[in-house]
Amino acid sequence: MSAIELLSDLQCNGMKWEGEVGLSRKGGAGPSDHKAMTLDGQTLMIPVLNLASQDSPYTGKTDPLTGKVIVSKNQIPVATLSAPARPKFYDLVTADGIPYDQIATLHSHDVLATTVLQHCIRMNGKTTACQFCSIDQSLKSGRALIRKRPDQLAEVAKAAVELDGVTQMVLTTGTPNTPDRGAEILYDSVKAIRAQVDLPIQVQCEPPNDFAWFQKLKDAGAVSIGMHLEAVSDRVRQQIMPGKAEVSLDVYFAAFDAAVKVFGRGQVSTYILAGLGDTQQEIIEMTENLAKRGVYPFVVPFVPIQGTALEHHPKPDPAFMQSLYTQIGSQLRQYGLNSQDTQAGCAKCGACSSLKAYE
Numbered sequence: 001m002s003a004i005e006l007l008s009d010l011q012c013n014g015m016k017w018e019g020e021v022g023l024s025r026k027g028g029a030g031p032s033d034h035k036a037m038t039l040d041g042q043t044l045m046i047p048v049l050n051l052a053s054q055d056s057p058y059t060g061k062t063d064p065l066t067g068k069v070i071v072s073k074n075q076i077p078v079a080t081l082s083a084p085a086r087p088k089f090y091d092l093v094t095a096d097g098i099p100y101d102q103i104a105t106l107h108s109h110d111v112l113a114t115t116v117l118q119h120c121i122r123m124n125g126k127t128t129a130c131q132f133c134s135i136d137q138s139l140k141s142g143r144a145l146i147r148k149r150p151d152q153l154a155e156v157a158k159a160a161v162e163l164d165g166v167t168q169m170v171l172t173t174g175t176p177n178t179p180d181r182g183a184e185i186l187y188d189s190v191k192a193i194r195a196q197v198d199l200p201i202q203v204q205c206e207p208p209n210d211f212a213w214f215q216k217l218k219d220a221g222a223v224s225i226g227m228h229l230e231a232v233s234d235r236v237r238q239q240i241m242p243g244k245a246e247v248s249l250d251v252y253f254a255a256f257d258a259a260v261k262v263f264g265r266g267q268v269s270t271y272i273l274a275g276l277g278d279t280q281q282e283i284i285e286m287t288e289n290l291a292k293r294g295v296y297p298f299v300v301p302f303v304p305i306q307g308t309a310l311e312h313h314p315k316p317d318p319a320f321m322q323s324l325y326t327q328i329g330s331q332l333r334q335y336g337l338n339s340q341d342t343q344a345g346c347a348k349c350g351a352c353s354s355l356k357a358y359e
């Protein structure tokens with residue numbers, strides 16, 4: 001099995017951890033319950049904290065002598081991985097006493113990421129919430145602020161660049177009850193960060209009502225934007241994310257086209273969670289449509305996050321993911337998209353998916 005096949009298998013199955021997990025990510029927007037691990041220069045986020053990883057054939061533990069991660073499959077050692085060290089900026093606090101790691105966290109090994117508004121209009125209603133999302137968990141546990149101020153983000157970003165060499169930043173947001181869908185919060189944040197530090201930033205939000213926000217965000221200093229479909233068929237959208245499904249696919253496509261005009265081909269991306277119920281054909285048709293428009297389809301294996309409505313949902317089959325990666329990789333080549341050309345964001349980071357290796 002090649003390094004990327006092993007990482008891909010680990011990402012679908014997760015890993016049962018023995019001992020202290022150490023640096024990891026629990027709750028929050030987007031994929032969670034995982035730990036960054038590196039093999040042959042490729043860093044992937046591997047689920048270790050959710051229920052689904054507890055019945056994985058893989059186990060992991062830290063070797064006390066080397067600090068490396070020893071991975072076994074059915075009790076037989078199969079690989080030795082490394083895990084990024086705890087970043088130095090995690091030890092700092094703001095002048096008003098807020099730990100930096102409650103403001104932003106390290107993703108993969110060199111990405112600074114945060115959810116600027118840790119609240120969403122849809123999160124408290126059974127008929128509106130996205131069933132896969134754990135945006136409220138880190139808030140309830142006291143690990144994150146509900147709203148990160150622009151000056152706080154700028155302070156942490158500067159420290160993360162200077163102390164830990166982060167190379168890019170991802171700013172996502174829960175959706176507020178305003179027509180801009182969070183674009184204004186992101187705009188204020190990007191402006192403040194870029195005034196302090198030269199760091200490529202991707203912003204992520206739902207399509208705003210007024211597409212003029214794309215130019216404003218770019219002028220503020222954002223270099224790329226993500227607007228996340230999550231599921232691709234109306235059937236799965238209605239079932240898994242009934243509130244967000246009210247924003248039609250047509251609205252997303254209009255927003256993608258407008259954003260590509262501003263940010264350029266490959267600087268607009270979308271997250272697709274494979275394993276929620278969309279068929280392979282549905283996903284492939286959608287990724288073809290997106291790639292043709294210049295939108296990078298960042299397809300990731302769905303991680304059933306503990307504490308969400310989908311915590312017992314089956315994990316995606318690694319063979320299903322590899323077949324998707326192969327076909328999407330060829331679409332990306334056909335339409336001239338490549339994560340290396342993306343200036344910032346999840347596609348560039350690539351740690352939540354093995355897609356990069358198939359481009």
Ligand code: SF4
Pocket residue numbers: 030031045107108111113170345346347349350351352353
């Ligand atoms: S792909 Fe995106 S969500 Fe995943 S680790 Fe990288 S920055 Fe974070």
